[in-house]
Amino acid sequence: MLLSVENVTKVFGRNTAVDNVAFSVDKPAFVGIIGRSGAGKSTFLRMVNRLTDATAGAIHFDGRDVLSLKGAEKRAWQSDCAMIFQQFNLVPRMDVVSNVLHGTLNRHSALATMFNLYPTSDIHRAIDILERLGIAEQAAKRAEALSGGQQQRVAIARALMQDPKIILADEPIASLDPMNAQVVMDALRRIHEEDGRMVVANLHTLDTARRYCDRVIGMREGRIVFDGTPEQLTTGVARDIYGADASFSEASTSTSIDALDANARAMMEEVEVL
Numbered sequence: 001m002l003l004s005v006e007n008v009t010k011v012f013g014r015n016t017a018v019d020n021v022a023f024s025v026d027k028p029a030f031v032g033i034i035g036r037s038g039a040g041k042s043t044f045l046r047m048v049n050r051l052t053d054a055t056a057g058a059i060h061f062d063g064r065d066v067l068s069l070k071g072a073e074k075r076a077w078q079s080d081c082a083m084i085f086q087q088f089n090l091v092p093r094m095d096v097v098s099n100v101l102h103g104t105l106n107r108h109s110a111l112a113t114m115f116n117l118y119p120t121s122d123i124h125r126a127i128d129i130l131e132r133l134g135i136a137e138q139a140a141k142r143a144e145a146l147s148g149g150q151q152q153r154v155a156i157a158r159a160l161m162q163d164p165k166i167i168l169a170d171e172p173i174a175s176l177d178p179m180n181a182q183v184v185m186d187a188l189r190r191i192h193e194e195d196g197r198m199v200v201a202n203l204h205t206l207d208t209a210r211r212y213c214d215r216v217i218g219m220r221e222g223r224i225v226f227d228g229t230p231e232q233l234t235t236g237v238a239r240d241i242y243g244a245d246a247s248f249s250e251a252s253t254s255t256s257i258d259a260l261d262a263n264a265r266a267m268m269e270e271v272e273v274l
């Protein structure tokens with residue numbers, strides 16, 4: 001088994017955000033997680049990446065007991081397990097290449113990083129990755145000058161700099177227009193197929209989950225209520241996942257206000273970790 005998740009639970013005070021989640025994946029698949037805002041998708045990804053500690057349960061990836069890693073081993077895991085966020089989390093005033101080189105942060109001294117002293121080989125690799133994602137011509141621009149879709153591709157490039165075994169994407173296209181969303185999802189899918197990297201993506205639209213994923217997991221109130229192929233994800237099943245009472249829509253299945261709140265929280269915690 002490549003990834004096995006055993007009865008993972010996260011309790012915040014009186015709220016069980018993730019409730020006894022269990023599933024396993026035997027090869028590097030493209031897995032989508034869907035569910036309403038507040039279903040526990042972000043919390044689950046953050047536990048996998050060790051940004052948030054689990055209350056109970058176990059996660060194994062390729063022989064590693066993820067939830068019990070400490071110190072250098074935990075940092076090595078976080079390097080093997082790259083994270084992509086809805087709001088890109090780039091340094092806006094810094095140029096694109098420097099943002100991408102930040103993906104090697106764990107490997108260099110703080111001083112070298114502060115003065116942008118990266119080995120030439122790393123700089124070449126960063127440009128190669130940007131080329132692969134079709135944005136090499138933006139390399140010298142400030143990140144903030146790019147479109148949302150381009151910024152998310154920079155974030156993917158930064159993730160690839162870590163040479164991760166698994167990429168966790170938390171609503172990677174929720175802030176993008178449909179065209180940019182497609183470019184970003186195509187990039188993730190291609191990285192998965194060409195490099196054999198596993199991808200686990202929280203997605204807020206059903207059509208994206210159906211189109212890009214090998215397997216879809218549906219969460220509701222912290223629990224897994226669906227685990228199957230995109231073909232099995234019928235409208236009836238989707239109603240179970242999103243709740244029959246919700247004003248259910250195929251196009252938009254996440255309330256943006258809640259999503260924004262959760263994201264702001266995630267970003268603040270992210271800053272603390274860095």
Ligand SMILES: Nc1ncnc2c1ncn2[C@@H]1O[C@H](COP(=O)(O)OP(=O)(O)OP(=O)(O)O)[C@@H](O)[C@H]1O
Pocket residue numbers: 012015016017035036037038039040041042043044254258259260262263265
């Ligand atoms: N740091 C925290 N402290 C307290 N409660 C939290 C925290 N993070 C998340 N929660 C709660 O856990 C539950 C699951 O939230 P989570 O963000 O994981 O859901 P989600 O499915 O990712 O939704 P969204 O799409 O809005 O991000 C929610 O009830 C949320 O309020």
